[in-house]
Amino acid sequence: MNSSETLHQLQRAVQIEQPDIQKPLFRLFVKNGEYIYARPDDILMVESADHLVKVYLQVDGKVKKTVRPNTLKCFLEQLSGAPFARFGRFCAVNMSRISGGNFHEQSFEFDFKVTIKLSHSLPHHIFSCIGN
Incomplete structure (x- = not known):
């Protein structure tokens, strides 16, 4: 067995997980000059408020709840490739x-742990399609 075969066997036997440097890192304002950094997978939900977006993370x-100066459309474009679905405006x-x-509480549950109440009302059909 030569060294290239040994190296190939080691690579197959040991899976070294590389950090995901392809996903963008977002700087989000919390309060009093405090910022938090998050990747798209860390974000639970995004809500718009004029030209600000409220970004909800689980920590x-x-x-x-964090804030970022952006429109919802522009922020979602920056999250390209992440599994986000836009509901309404x-x-x-x-x-x-x-x-x-x-629907009655106008809230979403994430990871079977945390619940976020919406600022704007959504129609019933959006809630009925969750889980299907």
């Missing part, structure tokens, strides 16, 4: 993290 089992949800929704 230590709690929801952290005001809301986009990370479909890989959503676990449920409640």
